[in-house]
Amino acid sequence: MATRGKIIKTETPEQLRLLRPMVVRRTELLLDRSKCCGCNVCRLVCPREAISVTVGQVTDGRMTAAPVVNIDESLCSLCGECAASCPVHAYEMTVDGKPEIPVIRFEAFPNLLRANRVNQAAASASTETGYIAACPTGSISATIERDEEGHVTAVSQVEVNRRTCISCTRCMEQGPAGAFTVTKPYQGRVYLDVSLCPEGCQACADVCPSKTIRYDGARVSVDERFCIHCGACEHICPAPGAIRNERRLIMHTPIESGAWAKALDKLVSYREVSAEYDRKGQVRRRRAVVKGLLREMVE
Numbered sequence: 001m002a003t004r005g006k007i008i009k010t011e012t013p014e015q016l017r018l019l020r021p022m023v024v025r026r027t028e029l030l031l032d033r034s035k036c037c038g039c040n041v042c043r044l045v046c047p048r049e050a051i052s053v054t055v056g057q058v059t060d061g062r063m064t065a066a067p068v069v070n071i072d073e074s075l076c077s078l079c080g081e082c083a084a085s086c087p088v089h090a091y092e093m094t095v096d097g098k099p100e101i102p103v104i105r106f107e108a109f110p111n112l113l114r115a116n117r118v119n120q121a122a123a124s125a126s127t128e129t130g131y132i133a134a135c136p137t138g139s140i141s142a143t144i145e146r147d148e149e150g151h152v153t154a155v156s157q158v159e160v161n162r163r164t165c166i167s168c169t170r171c172m173e174q175g176p177a178g179a180f181t182v183t184k185p186y187q188g189r190v191y192l193d194v195s196l197c198p199e200g201c202q203a204c205a206d207v208c209p210s211k212t213i214r215y216d217g218a219r220v221s222v223d224e225r226f227c228i229h230c231g232a233c234e235h236i237c238p239a240p241g242a243i244r245n246e247r248r249l250i251m252h253t254p255i256e257s258g259a260w261a262k263a264l265d266k267l268v269s270y271r272e273v274s275a276e277y278d279r280k281g282q283v284r285r286r287r288a289v290v291k292g293l294l295r296e297m298v299e
Helices: 041-045 081-085 120-124 130-134 170-174 203-207 232-236 258-267 270-298
Strands: 008-011 015-021 026-032 051-053 057-059 062-065 069-071 091-095 115-118 140-146 152-160 180-183 186-192 213-215 220-222 243-250
Touching: 015 069, 026 069, 041 051, 041 081, 041 258, 062 203, 081 091, 081 258, 115 152, 120 152, 130 140, 130 170, 170 180, 186 220, 203 213, 203 232, 232 243, 243 258
Parallel strands: none
Antiparallel strands: 008 015, 015 026, 026 091, 051 069, 057 062, 115 180, 140 152, 186 243, 213 220
16 A cells, blocks of 8 residues: 555556555656657756656667656656646646646746647638648648549648647648647757768657658758757767757746746756846836836825
């Protein structure tokens, strides 16, 4: 029988599960390893350093073993910072069977702004459907009508599964004009120096969850439009410096907390962290000015 408050850990090659089955509160954290790309974001933000990530195995330029995330249950507090930050929705958290991330509920961490809105009129105005198959996570579905020869005659009821959509913007860029509006939470730049790439290596393309990295048989290339800035490519790369991910901005709901400040320090470049703090400082100054003006008006 489990000790009250103790976290029970179970795992398989497909899933890692942490459960705290208390009498008045049952908290569960699930990691879907089929979605995980080993980007290290969860490891970076974890306030207790409970998360570790193995280095993926690369053989003859191909990823032969994906990175594997492990969580030390003796250190984990089930705060949910990993679930709140994961770029690919690999984590799910529930409290008493209902979706909940404690660190967001108690306003210690923001909601990342990620959205994919569908304009049904624009989506239905075209019979092009290639963007559905092109979605790297298979998150788009639609009702498609075809004629006797198999040609598409109508497209309707286009939907996006927001639990699996990783906001790569591929549908917005390659789908019907105006059909999709995507908000990407992590923004930045990717730097690729092909002169440092080992001959024939395509490990970064193998691990990339948004398929923004392609290998043409000779070298890899990056289409930054679709990058979600997870950093998985940098961590799998066997040649230091060949590819580098730099997060410059994180889109999120307004919040001021020590937990989020620490996460920012680890997730984005120092320059952008400074800019984030400057923006918060400006907000506080504006509030102080407004309060002062209101006092003067009352007096």
